Amino acid sequence: MPRFSVIVPVFKVQGFLRECLDSVLGQSCTDVEVIAVDDCSPDGCGAILDRYAERDPRVRVLHLTENVGLGRARNAGMPHATGDFLLFLDSDDTLTPGALRAIADRLDETGDPDVLVFDYARTYWWGGTRRNALARVLAEAGDGTFTAAEHPEILELLMVVWNKAYRRDFVEREGFTFPPGYYEDTPWTFPTLLSARRIATLDRICLNYRQRRQGNILSTTSRKHFDVHDQYERVFAFVDARPELARWRPYLHRKMGEHCLDILAKPDRLPARDKREFFHRTAELFRRHRTDDPVPAELRVLEGGYARYRARQRTTAAGTAFGERARQARGAAASGIKRGWSWAHGRRALDPDLAVYSAFSHRGFLGDPAAIHRAAGRLAPHIRGVWVVREDQASTLPPDIEYVLPGSTAYHRVTARATYFVNNVNWPGTLVKRPGSVHIHTHQGTPLKYMGADLLGKPGARYGFDVPQMLRRADRWDHSLVANRHSELVWDRAYPCRFASARTGSPRNDILVNAGPADGAGFRLRHGIPEDHTVVLYAPTRRDHVRGGHVERFDPARFAQDLGEDHTLVVRLHPSLANGPARGMGLAELHRRGVVVDATDEPHVEEVMLASDVLVTDYSSLMFDYANLDRPIVVHADDWGAFTAARGAYFDITADPPGHVSRSYRELAWLFASGCWRDADAARLRAGFRARFCEFDDGRAAQRVVRTLMLGEPDVPLSIPAPAAGDSDMLTGTR
Template identity: 40%
Template sequence: MSGEQGGHVQPGLSVIVHGPDPQGHLGELLDALTAQPFAEAEVVVAAVGDWARQQAERYAARDPRMVVLPLPEGTGDSAARTAGAGRATGRWLHFVHAKDRLPAGALRTVADRTAELGDAADVLVVNHVYSTWQTSGAPSEDGRFLARAGRRAAPLADFPELLRLTPVLGNRVIRAAFWRSLDVADHDFSDDEVYAALAVLLHAGEIACLDQVAYEIRELRKQSLPPVTAPQRYAVIDRYERLHQLLDERGAHEGTRAVLYDVMVTDLLRTFTRSTMPEQVAREFFGRASRAAVRRRPADHQRPAGFEGIRHALLEENAYTKYRAFQAAGQKRREVRSAVATGKRQVSAKLRDHRYRRALGEPVDPDLAVFSAYWDRGVACNPAAIAAKLAELAPHIHPVWVVSKHKAALLPPGTDHIVPGTRRYWDVLARAKYLVNNVNFRNSVVKRPDAIHLQTHHGTPLKRMGLDQLAFPVASKGLDFDALLARVDKWDYSVSANSHSTRMWERAYPSRYTSLNHGYPRNDVFYSATAGDIRAVRDRLGIARGRRAILYAPTHRDYEAGWTPRLDLASLADRLGEDTVLLVRGHYFYGGAASPLTGLRRSGRVIDVSTYDSVEELSLAADALVTDYSSIMFDYANLNRPIVIYADDWETYRTTRGVYFDLMAQAPGQVAHTQDELAAVFETDAWRDEAALKSLTAFRRRFCEFDDGRAAERVVRRVFLGEPEEALPPVLPLLERTPAPTPEEATA
């Protein structure tokens, strides 16, 4: 973590707080820092002006880690950062603007991760939240990109999408030697933080990612800031010209160049559209932006579809007057919608209904299938596994995914998709022969008599579901059971992983569908994954060879408004020792909230995987599973690896939610009721002893009944190819199945 420098211990991390005291926020930042008692870091406050200096000196008198560097009033951000970096002695630099904050635990999270990296990367990119004068702690959109990038340090060319991350220096922790080796904020862009934030990524040799919130951006109210001048507007264009020149000088990968171009055009259009500029300045800005867009456009660049594509085309044509007319028409449409909101919604609904009904009158397309998962979150779960097998066995059937607007950008490249509410959405849903979902489509979706609706579900039920929730008001609050049954009546097929599920689905969702006792397609990978696949996943997660990885995946509780880990994870990690890594995954219900795991200690051994898309990959990477009442236990059991139940509130859960069987009596392994008991299970061999193995075997026999690695094939052949039940591949008996190798076997 530290080394010797001039007879003193060199800190691993230097936090450089820089700037004046904007609107009194510096005190809040320093409060947050002093509340994080982590001795192996230093805090350099490059205090601009007397007020900031006085504030910082009061805190430094109480905190020996804090050094105050007074700077004259009016010192710019770049100069303050440079001065702070010159005073810092740490191996890594984290620049924190005086208006922003560091969330609880961020100091240690960053320090531990940078210590783990050493000199293996030049930049560590972290997640953040942002606040305004009206709101606080809103999650960023960056988490998904960071989760997809994984923890392995890699060059920007391997994942150029990192250029789309919010461009502030606060979410980039920079290796000190790297920062001092280059002039990322060259003279012409000395106070342009966006330029500096992008330039450090373009210059970096290796970039590491940490999908944990370690920074809070505070956006000051625009009306409280000085007005933006014309030269500052034009500098936005010049910024990207200089960044493209950097790419030219470095011979950058074409993928990097394409992403930077997209970032540039998006920023230029946003600046032009959302900023109030005098007419002369606006015309000049648009003309300069147009020339930049044409000059830097990659040879094979494709404009986006829809309105965004029109905006791009008008910019490239330098069609200022047409763009203003297009913009005015859009504004007029928004004003009309606002003025007659209720009436407009009614008219829109009628118009949509008319178009939809007309599309429903057209013939069904026998080669069109619509897929959705987890309320339009993306390509996942059983629908994803079915779609993959469909491409193999029935490539003539075209898959289209329903994906919410804010998730569309995160889809795998080339994924055909529709956004709910759009014209194409209703047209495709009306004509599709197959409708596949692991939850339900919206009430307004019509199930045509000649269409096929496949309900895949997304777990084996321990908790009460459907009509069985009627007796549990906490769980059923807000549920419209009539509407639920109307949706169930649209099902043609219901997929089951075991006989228990079949019985419970037919009881909880009574209707005339056909149950498919074929297994869960998403679990096929537990029998097809190779040792190489497992090593690759563990490498992406940053799990060193020889370490035991425990996946902790708790479920949602209806009686809790949000999710807070029920374990002191940092303490548990410390007790289990250096050779154990905890992979912590929050329930997807909380995917839109800022993670509560940002204060965890030992970031290298407690990894927040809440936004990691594939639960199946996390399962393959784990040596053992710890869960409470989540259905992941039924899927993970296919791997024949240890499962430990942490049931600290079983009676409360059973009483408020209702359950189908007594998990305490039929657990898949050891059961712990306190954290001490849980730690003791893993401190000995109890987690995988003979008693645990016996319980797991009985559990697998009951709940892994149909999962043998060929579930997706059976579903595709039965539903899409129309093959009779007796012609399908038979389910392989449990004792004849070979699960994927364990991590220990894969890394031996």
């Protein structure tokens, strides 16, 4: 008996069907059967299904003699299911890689609950991906099982059948079936969740919900949307037949009203001539099932007539338009006031003791600017440092940090008079550089991939990126900090502006250069990493040739297992991927289970590096900083050709690496199994890399910036060796 029975109803999806079936049959968990129901599809779907059944004994095909619709096609497949758990997969959707293994592991962990709810992502026809907006509900449910009464938020998720796994004997015992109709998922999902004694969640994207450009029946204009009333009647009938569920009537009454009003409000769901009738049928249903609970304010419109509803809609629309005009007027007035502030303060002398800092587009007290601020506090306490920080990040600041919000009057006040501006990204284009002000640009590390004007020859990488505007902003730089001569050459080429290179080193790396044996212990303690474990930090970069930027080069769970019990794998995604679907594809769940440590949200990457014993990366600039620790680095370069074709690189990291290079997962696993990741060759390669790219990082970069660029004092010069042969030819790309 298989672990999973995946029931796939099929109708007019011949262009998507193979991808759907392959996503199931190609899973690492093979303990699955597929019951494909050909719902009398008029295209080539039936033949496709038969070919799959001939090749794979796990596929069983049912050919229906008439088209019965999605719900009854699922019903036709259920009697043939023999698996422990049922999954319902629409034939234009796909399972994500590793989904069944993750579901199986979670079922084992929770002792086979009645229902397991997992996450999904919407994948759009134009290539975009958006994770379920309520994914937090899955994470907040906890590690164990619960009932709907104990965690009612579970009912706020999309009422669909395909984001859940159902224990087959639970379904059979309760006699759940699908009714015909447009909204057949509603009278299935509410009853199953309300009846389940044990529900569990999996905070992982296991399914890609395809958003077709055309063909989604729920997005079409049709009278078939009247079906929603019949489906809610079925839900109320189910609850009425089970007295123990009577407590849910007020909740279902509200959900029904919200659902129907939502359909009515959408301009493309109902023909205009049918909207009045739909309203009256909704109001009748609403009255019939009303409870003693007060009616929510937003649903009281159903207690009046259609004319009152239409009047409210017009008032709401007018109010929205008026509010937008008022907002624009307020915005214009506020902008005028701010411009007035800027003009008034811009006519006053610069404040020689005022510095303004920002990092990573106002994300907090981070990176090189934070290191410079700390050094200024010690060496130049008379210089007042003010940070520009987004409102949602203000709570992350140390308590002694003064800050202003971007665009506020206070922001315009300080930026109009500050002498020093320190940032690792460009300031907004609206900020005017006044004569006498000093702009210090720290960058975000040593460049491997093309930057700035060099992207002009890489149209895919510069998509949505305005190079001329970026260069106009860079024209404000006075000083460009560099940690090595390679960076100096690159920035001169990539940013053809009038700044001066400052061979200061990278201030954020001072902590790495000056690190002691105990540094990084806090991170290990916080994440429960044993002291005797070898910590492997995996830090992949984003891909410009892939929409969304994330490609999972290998399975981190497998890598963690292959490393062995005395190792801990720490994963840190590129910051641009932190809030996208990448973590939902399995990383968050692996972190919860203790398989890996997800360090993507750690604000200070330096602490993560200090806690690790070895870095595995592909083409992330993190390797240049990490080399200061003189710890092993492994470069996983399985797609170097595609990466350089899309983005461009200033030199071949596979020819001049900081350690061993793997070009497949098999090679990567072997490097660690054999111990070669830290052998003499690795040390030799690392030494050459450090000499080339860490040459100005001596642990005094932050104080050097303060003394030389802010206070104008002389500093003990760096002991810089003569350029190595061939350094002037390091830039291999062409603009």
